[in-house]
Structure formats: C-alpha cells, structure tokens
Amino acid sequence: MHQGVTVTMLLAADPGTAVVSGLIWLDVCDPTVENALPDGCVPGPAGQAIGNGRADPLDPVAWSAWLVLWSGACPGELAYAARASEQDGTYEFTGLPAGSYCLVIDPTVGDNVRVLGAGTWTLPAGLGSGPVILPIDLAPAEERRGVNFAYDPSEVTGP
Numbered sequence: 602m603h604q605g606v607t608v609t610m611l612l613a614a615d616p617g618t619a620v621v622s623g624l625i626w627l628d629v630c631d632p633t634v635e636n637a638l639p640d641g642c643v644p645g646p647a648g649q650a651i652g653n654g655r656a657d658p659l660d661p662v663a664w665s666a667w668l669v670l671w672s673g674a675c676p677g678e679l680a681y682a683a684r685a686s687e688q689d690g691t692y693e694f695t696g697l698p699a700g701s702y703c704l705v706i707d708p709t710v711g712d713n714v715r716v717l718g719a720g721t722w723t724l725p726a727g728l729g730s731g732p733v734i735l736p737i738d739l740a741p742a743e744e745r746r747g748v749n750f751a752y753d754p755s756e757v758t759g760p
Contacts, residue, residue, distance in 0.1 A: 619739040621670065621704065622693035623748035625663040625686045628652025628723040630755055645721070652753035654723040662690025663752065666716045668706045670694050675736045677703035685712070699741040706750060707732035717752050724751035 630642035630652040638650055641659070645651035652660075666686045671677020681702065686692045708717040708730065722728040725735070733750060 617696045617698040618742045619697040619699060620693065620695050620744045620746070621697065621702070621737060621739070621748055622691065622744075622746050623750065624656065624690050625666045625668075625692065625706070625750045625752070626656050626660045626690050627663055627717070628654060628751035628753045629657075629660050630753055646727075651721060652723040652751060652755075654726055654751050656749070656751070660751075662686070662688075663716055663750075664688050664690060665712055666692075666706065667711055667713055668692055668704060670697075671703040671705065672700065673703065674701045675703035675734050677705070697739055699739050699743070702737045702739065704735040704737055704748065705732055708752065718754040720752055720754035722750070723753050724749055 628641075628651075630650050631639055638644065641653055641655075641657045642650040643653045663686055667683060668686070669683045670681045672679050672681040681697075682694055684692050684694060707713060708720065709732070719730065721730050722733060725733060735748070737745060737748070739745060
C-alpha cells in the first residue's frame, strides 16, 4: 500500500517465448553400391539397406519441406503455425506460449512430395513412410532445439 492506494501487481500471461527448432535432411543410402552394407546405411526392417538416421557429411538437407505445428495434444486442435525448412534444412517455430503442441511433417502432402519423394523415416526411426506426428509439451520460455528429422528417399515402402 502506498499513500492509501493498494497496488496489485498482475503477472503477465506467458508472453510466448518458447522455441521448437531442428534440421531435416535426406538420409541417403545407396543400396546399389557393391558393399553388403554401404557407408551411411543400416539394415532396415526387411533386411534392406536404409539410411542410418544420422546427418552424415554427404547427406543433403531437405530444403523447403513443410511442417505444421498444431495447438493441443496430438493430433492437434488448430493449426498454430506452418513453416518450410530453410536452404540449410533448418526450421524454427518461435514466440510459442507454454502448452501442448503436435508437430507434423507429412511426405505425401503438397511440396513435401517433391522435396522428400517416396521413402521412409529414419529419424525418428520405425515410422515408415507416413506422416510424423510428434507430441511436444513446452514450458514457459523453453527452447526445444534439435527436434530433427531424417528421411531416406531411396527406400520405397508403399504407395
């Protein structure tokens, strides 16, 4: 209280300073090489050679791959933001309030068909060729960096 006036301090709501960012690359594996298991490759679920899920020096980045960040728990309630990866394969969602989100990248939709082609995800591993649907819970001002994706366009896993 100051001179008979009560001052109430209001804490501002989360100003939206959280971040989600990462890298998307094409996890190249050339199964036509004479070696049983070429460099940069690992055995896939059916014994075939697929990308190793690591960003190797010769792996190209996936430039202009589209990601959609949905608000709420997966599968998401409303599209919050969409971004295309930059020329260096990086993407970043900034100014996010704390809360639950659902990050989606679908190789079968829009420009992603051209950018990614037919293939399979190697990071996160085991997802096959469909969309990645990744739940993300953010604390206020949290910086969630290194949310990376690798896609092997050489492994056709279905229509």
